[in-house]
Amino acid sequence: MINFSIYGGIVQLSGNSVEIEVTNDDIKGESPRALLKVISTDGAVAGGPFIDSKEWVALDVPVEGSGKSIFDFQEYFDATVDYGFTFPYGDDIAVKHPLRAFDLSILAGCSYIDNDITHYTPDVPETNTYGTKIELWQAVENAVPIRILKGGISEFQKSVYNETGTNFFQDYIQGNKFLTNRPNNQEISFDQPLRLWYILPETEQVTRQLVVEYLSATGETVVLTNDITLDPDGEYEFILDPAKWGIPADAVQMSVYQSADGVQVGEKRTFIIDPLYYENNTFFFFSNSKSGIDDFWMTGAIKTSLPIESKTGIQSLDRTATSRSRGVVVTGKTGSRKWSIFPGNRLSVADMEALQDLLYSKFMWIVWRGQTIPVNLEDGDFELTDTMRDLVINDELELVFSEGHKNSYF
Numbered sequence: 001m002i003n004f005s006i007y008g009g010i011v012q013l014s015g016n017s018v019e020i021e022v023t024n025d026d027i028k029g030e031s032p033r034a035l036l037k038v039i040s041t042d043g044a045v046a047g048g049p050f051i052d053s054k055e056w057v058a059l060d061v062p063v064e065g066s067g068k069s070i071f072d073f074q075e076y077f078d079a080t081v082d083y084g085f086t087f088p089y090g091d092d093i094a095v096k097h098p099l100r101a102f103d104l105s106i107l108a109g110c111s112y113i114d115n116d117i118t119h120y121t122p123d124v125p126e127t128n129t130y131g132t133k134i135e136l137w138q139a140v141e142n143a144v145p146i147r148i149l150k151g152g153i154s155e156f157q158k159s160v161y162n163e164t165g166t167n168f169f170q171d172y173i174q175g176n177k178f179l180t181n182r183p184n185n186q187e188i189s190f191d192q193p194l195r196l197w198y199i200l201p202e203t204e205q206v207t208r209q210l211v212v213e214y215l216s217a218t219g220e221t222v223v224l225t226n227d228i229t230l231d232p233d234g235e236y237e238f239i240l241d242p243a244k245w246g247i248p249a250d251a252v253q254m255s256v257y258q259s260a261d262g263v264q265v266g267e268k269r270t271f272i273i274d275p276l277y278y279e280n281n282t283f284f285f286f287s288n289s290k291s292g293i294d295d296f297w298m299t300g301a302i303k304t305s306l307p308i309e310s311k312t313g314i315q316s317l318d319r320t321a322t323s324r325s326r327g328v329v330v331t332g333k334t335g336s337r338k339w340s341i342f343p344g345n346r347l348s349v350a351d352m353e354a355l356q357d358l359l360y361s362k363f364m365w366i367v368w369r370g371q372t373i374p375v376n377l378e379d380g381d382f383e384l385t386d387t388m389r390d391l392v393i394n395d396e397l398e399l400v401f402s403e404g405h406k407n408s409y410f
Helices: 155-164 168-173 349-354 356-360
Strands: 002-006 011-013 019-024 030-040 050-055 067-072 094-098 101-113 133-137 144-149 186-188 195-199 206-215 221-230 234-239 253-260 263-273 282-287 293-298 302-305 308-314 328-335 338-341 364-368 371-377 399-403
Touching: 002 101, 002 144, 011 168, 019 030, 019 101, 030 067, 030 133, 050 067, 094 221, 186 349, 195 293, 221 234, 282 356, 293 356, 349 356
Parallel strands: 011 144, 186 263
Antiparallel strands: 002 019, 019 067, 030 050, 030 101, 094 234, 101 133, 101 144, 195 234, 206 221, 206 253, 253 263, 282 293, 282 364, 302 338, 308 328, 338 399, 364 371, 371 399
């Protein structure tokens, strides 16, 4: 019998290997091969069905006539996705977005060349399979759906999961965690566009409450709630801007969690509201490694510049030329705005370690004069902490962002 198992569960991340083990307890024929077929059921991955084959290898405990083969289909599980998010906030508290994911269906099979002479029947050619290649597949009803989220975890984190016998799916999706690496008890600005992202593990729609508790300046705990309806086919952006929830500007901290029938569901996140005044406040959005979109607050100095690139051509001057005529003509000129920003000296060690998600991100946006502008972080060697100093050196760390457009006005 042909069967297969998916390492890491039925929800995984596109940036990591997606290993599938195919087993067969009845290997036969000449040149036997294991087969794996992957079909994009939502059409998000163009092409297909994708079929791969590998040689059989012995099981960990060898059994005569049986074997296994391990496939890595990561290269087929990635495509462009829409990184939609909300800014500025509107009326909704829980905004549903299409899943930044690829839904696929998997079937295992085998192939071999029939070398059984008893299948040779020259008088009935249509039943003759001797010497021909045979393909056998599991029944379609045995297909297993798998969802690949746009994201990835570090090789070290994968090793930790391996050691503890768990995986991202169990930890974050079944564990009802928010899709972020930001630290708990993170300091935020009252004006910060604050977001947390979530994917429902259930297969049916559910109704819950999104609960926000804040601690007032007088030490009173105030509980705010909002009913939310969650579907399994969406990725949810929870809008948590303090002003959106009517939290007073002098509040000390706020916490957020989900509740069902008065019982907390999943994790609870707490944010400390920083009351200090900062001359510079720069906010970013960026796609994180868990398929969410995080926000980040920087308070350091800002330098803006505009690098210009030009193309020139040569033209000959004739007898009509004057002192204002030119022989070198600019044929094209483009530029992209650039921001050099220092994170500021208010960030903790935990903040600086979580900053890795932004540094690795391929999709980020700066909030500039009330608008979100796509930017790209320039390469560099980023020194995040230094125990030789009393403070984290983020007051010296310079991050350079280039606008994600090439502008040419005329």
